[in-house]
Amino acid sequence: xxxxxxxxxxxxxxxxxxxxxxxxxxxxxxxxxxxxxxxxxxxxxxxxxxxxxxxxxxxxxxxxxxxxxxxxxxxxxxxxxxxxxxxxxxxxxxxxxxxxxxxxxxxxxxxxxxxxxxxxxxxxxxxxxxxxxxxxxxxxxxxxxxxxxxxxxxxxxxxxxxxxxxxxxxxxxxxxxxxxxxxxxxxxxxxxxxxxxxxxxxxxxxxxxxxxxxxxxxxxxxxxxxxxxxxxxxxxxxxxxxxxxxxxxxxxxxxxxxxxxxxxxxxxxxxxxxxxxxxxxxxxxxxxxxxxxxxxxxxxxxxxxxxxxxxxxxxxxxxxxxxxxxxxxxxxxxxxxxxxxxxxxxxxxxxxxxxxxxxxxxxxxxxxxxxxxxxxxxxxxxxxxxxxxxxxxxxxxxxxxxxxxxxxxxxxxxxxxxxxxxxxxxxxxxxxxxxxxxxxxxxxxxxxxxxxxxxxxxxxxxxxxxxxxxxxxxxxxxxxxxxxxxxxxxxxxxxxxxxxxxxxxxxxxxxxxxxxxxxxxxxxxxxxxxxxxxxxxxxxxxxxxxxxxxxxxxxxx
Amino acid sequence: xxxxxxxxxxxxxxxxxxxxxxxxxxxxxxxxxxxxxxxxxxxxxxxxxxxxxxxxxxxxxxxxxxxxxxxxxxxxxxxxxxxxxxxxxxxxxxxxxxxxxxxxxxxxxxxxxxxxxxxxxxxxxxxxxxxxxxxxxxxxxxxxxxxxxxxxxxxxxxxxxxxxxxxxxxxxxxxxxxxxxxxxxxxxxxxxxxxxxxxxxxxxxxxxxxxxxxxxxxxxxxxxxxxxxxxxxxxxxxxxx
Ligand SMILES: Nc1ncnc2c1ncn2[C@@H]1O[C@H](COP(=O)(O)OP(=O)(O)OP(=O)(O)O)[C@@H](O)[C@H]1O
Ligand SMILES: [Mg+2]
Numbered sequence: 001x002x003x004x005x006x007x008x009x010x011x012x013x014x015x016x017x018x019x020x021x022x023x024x025x026x027x028x029x030x031x032x033x034x035x036x037x038x039x040x041x042x043x044x045x046x047x048x049x050x051x052x053x054x055x056x057x058x059x060x061x062x063x064x065x066x067x068x069x070x071x072x073x074x075x076x077x078x079x080x081x082x083x084x085x086x087x088x089x090x091x092x093x094x095x096x097x098x099x100x101x102x103x104x105x106x107x108x109x110x111x112x113x114x115x116x117x118x119x120x121x122x123x124x125x126x127x128x129x130x131x132x133x134x135x136x137x138x139x140x141x142x143x144x145x146x147x148x149x150x151x152x153x154x155x156x157x158x159x160x161x162x163x164x165x166x167x168x169x170x171x172x173x174x175x176x177x178x179x180x181x182x183x184x185x186x187x188x189x190x191x192x193x194x195x196x197x198x199x200x201x202x203x204x205x206x207x208x209x210x211x212x213x214x215x216x217x218x219x220x221x222x223x224x225x226x227x228x229x230x231x232x233x234x235x236x237x238x239x240x241x242x243x244x245x246x247x248x249x250x251x252x253x254x255x256x257x258x259x260x261x262x263x264x265x266x267x268x269x270x271x272x273x274x275x276x277x278x279x280x281x282x283x284x285x286x287x288x289x290x291x292x293x294x295x296x297x298x299x300x301x302x303x304x305x306x307x308x309x310x311x312x313x314x315x316x317x318x319x320x321x322x323x324x325x326x327x328x329x330x331x332x333x334x335x336x337x338x339x340x341x342x343x344x345x346x347x348x349x350x351x352x353x354x355x356x357x358x359x360x361x362x363x364x365x366x367x368x369x370x371x372x373x374x375x376x377x378x379x380x381x382x383x384x385x386x387x388x389x390x391x392x393x394x395x396x397x398x399x400x401x402x403x404x405x406x407x408x409x410x411x412x413x414x415x416x417x418x419x420x421x422x423x424x425x426x427x428x429x430x431x432x433x434x435x436x437x438x439x440x441x442x443x444x445x446x447x448x449x450x451x452x453x454x455x456x457x458x459x460x461x462x463x464x465x466x467x468x469x470x471x472x473x474x475x476x477x478x479x480x481x482x483x484x485x486x487x488x489x490x491x492x493x494x495x496x497x498x499x500x501x502x503x504x505x506x507x508x509x510x511x512x513x514x515x516x517x518x519x520x521x522x523x524x525x526x527x528x529x530x531x532x533x534x535x536x537x538x539x540x541x542x543x544x545x546x547x548x549x550x551x552x553x554x555x556x557x
Numbered sequence: 558x559x560x561x562x563x564x565x566x567x568x569x570x571x572x573x574x575x576x577x578x579x580x581x582x583x584x585x586x587x588x589x590x591x592x593x594x595x596x597x598x599x600x601x602x603x604x605x606x607x608x609x610x611x612x613x614x615x616x617x618x619x620x621x622x623x624x625x626x627x628x629x630x631x632x633x634x635x636x637x638x639x640x641x642x643x644x645x646x647x648x649x650x651x652x653x654x655x656x657x658x659x660x661x662x663x664x665x666x667x668x669x670x671x672x673x674x675x676x677x678x679x680x681x682x683x684x685x686x687x688x689x690x691x692x693x694x695x696x697x698x699x700x701x702x703x704x705x706x707x708x709x710x711x712x713x714x715x716x717x718x719x720x721x722x723x724x725x726x727x728x729x730x731x732x733x734x735x736x737x738x739x740x741x742x743x744x745x746x747x748x749x750x751x752x753x754x755x756x757x758x759x760x761x762x763x764x765x766x767x768x769x770x771x772x773x774x775x776x777x778x779x780x781x782x783x784x785x786x787x788x789x790x791x792x793x794x795x796x797x798x
Pocket of ligand 2: 598599600639715
C-alpha cells in the first residue's frame, strides 16, 4: 500500500498535473493551470447543450414515468465513451510510457504499478466525465427538483462510474498485449487506434446530432428510446450491467432503498477492481516485457534496397519526401497533422447526413451558387474554410519545433536554409491542398456547384493555403519550441499552431466580410481575393527568404 | 585541409568554451582531437561544420570559408555527430537515399559506394528496417555511411568509435588510413588514447577551450620524457592546465 501511494505521487508529478498546492505561488504552474481552464470554457457550450437536452427529455418522459431512461442511456453513453478513451489512455500509460523501463527493475509488484497507473488514468477519465456526466446529473437533479440525498448519491456515482469501463479497457489491453503481437509495432498500433478513435468521435457526433434533433420533439424521442432504434444503448447497458443500480440509487430519492442500491453498485465495482488486480498480477509484466523487442517485418532482398537507393532525385524533392515520411510515420504527427486534412470534410458532412432536412438547404445553395452574388458568397465561404483547415494541420507552424534537438542537422547539410525552409513549407502546402480537395469533392458530392466556380475556389484557396503555410513557418521560426521530450509537445502543446490558426481565422474573416461588405460579384471577388493573397504570399516568401533564413541560422540546436 | 584561425566561442558570457584556437589539419593526415569531458571538442567540431557560429576567428575547409560560402564548404566534408539519434523513423535505406540526394551523388556511384560501405560495416541486413530499431552502434554506422556516400575530401567525426564493435572499429580505422593515403584529411575526436596513438599522424590536445599541444607522436615524445605513454602525457598535460 505504501509503495502504491509513493508511486502514484511520483507518477502525478511526472504528468505535470496542475494539482499541487503551490499552484498559486509559482507563475509557471499557474500558466500550466490556465490551459485546463481555457478547455473548460471551450466545453461550456457543449455542457449546457447536454443539460438542455436532458431537461427537454425529462419534460417528455416524466409524464409516462420513463425518466429513468435518461439516466440509463446517459450512463451507458458515458461508460462507453470512457471505455473507448481508456483503451488509448491505458495503452499509453500502462504500456508505452517512458517510465516503464525505470519501474521494471524496481522491487514492485505488478499490481502496485498497475494500481498507481490506474489511479492516474482514472483522474484523466474524471476530466472526460466532467464534460459529459456532470451536466446530465445536474440537469436531471434540477428538473426533478431533487433533494440533498440525490446530489450526494450523484457524487458517489460520478466517482464510481468510470471505474468499470476503465477496468474493461485495461483488461482488454492486458489481454491483447499479453497474447498478441500487435503491441510490438507500437507506431502502427497507435495510428490504427488513433484513426479508430476519430471515427468513433465522428460516429458519436452523428449520434448526438440525431439525438438532439429528436429531443426537440418529445414524441420522437420517446419513440426512439422505446423502439429498437436504441439497440446500441441496450447492448451497452448490458455490458455495463451495474449501471442500472446506479440509476435506481438516484431514482429512489430519499428512501432507504437508494442507499442499498448504491451499496450494491459500490460492491460490484470493488469486486471488479479486485478481479483486475488479480489478472494484472498474471498478465501485466509479461505483456510489458515483450514490447521493447523491436520486430522487423519481411525482408526485401538487399540488392533491391541498393537499387531503390540508387535512384537519384532532386534534393528539394527528396527533402519534401523526408518531411512527409516523418509526418506520416510518427503517430502523434500523423494524427494531428495528416489525418486532420482528411477528416475535416467528414466533420462538415456529418450534420448534413444526420439531418435529411438540411439537404434541401443544400439544393438551394446549389441554385444560389449559379447567381453572381451567390457565387461570390460560396467562393468566400469556401475560401475561408480552406484557409482555416489549412491552418489546423499545423504542419508548417510546427515544422521547426518538430526538429527538436535534431535541428542541428539542418545546419550541416549542404542545402541552403532558404531551400530547406521551402521544402518544409511545400510539405505543408501539399497536405493542406489535399484537405481542400477533399472538401471540394465532398461539396460536389452533396450539392452541385458550377465547374467554373470550383476552379475559382481551388485557385483562390491555393493562395490562401500558401498564405497560412508561410505565416505558420514564420511564426515557428520566430518562437520555436525545440526542447521537448515527447513529440506530443512539439505539435499539440505548440502555441504557434494556435497562433497561426488565429491569424488564419482573422484573415479569413476579414476577406469574407470584405466580399460581403462591398457586395462584390463573383468574378471581382475572385480577382480581388486571389490577387491580394498572391501579393501577400510574395511578400511573406520574401520575408521567409530574408528574415526566416537569418532566424534559422541564429537558432542554436 | 581544415584551417582554424583564432577561433573563440562562449555559450555563457565570460566563459569561453573554445578560446582563441588555431589549428591546421593538412590533407593526407589523420588528426586526433583529445581532451577531457567538456574541453570544447564538440564545440570546435560544430563550428567547423557550420552548426555553431564562432564569436570570432575564421574557419576554412579546403580554402572555402564556412561562413562566406557555406554550401560549398559543407559539400567538402562528411560529418558524423556525437549522438546518432536522428531520422529515427526513416528506414536505413531511405536515410542513405536522402543523404545521397542532398549531396547530389550520381546514381551509379551511390549504388557502388553504399554497397561497399554497408558490406564493410556489416549493415546489409538492417538496411530495410527503421533506424529506430537499430542499436546505438548500428545508428552510428548508418550515419557514418550516410556521411561518406559522397566521398567527401574531409572527414569530421565526433567520437566515431564509441559503440562500434571491434570489427566495425577496425573497418573504420582501415578506411581512415585508405582515405588519407589518397591525399584527403580526417579529423576526429576520441577518448581512446590507444587509438589516437596508433592511428593518428598528429594529435591535438585541448583543455578548457585552449589548445595544449598539437604535433606528431614524435613531437610529443621529444617534448616529454622518452617512452612515456600517451596516457601519462595526457594526464599530466590536462592536470596542470
Ligand atoms: N549547448 C550548450 N549550452 C551551454 N554550454 C554548452 C553547450 N554545449 C557545450 N557547452 C559547454 O561548453 C563546454 C565544451 O563542451 P563540449 O561539448 O565542446 O565538450 P567536449 O570536449 O565535446 O566534451 P565530451 O568529451 O564530454 O564530449 C563545456 O563546458 C560545456 O558545458
Ligand atoms: Mg563531445
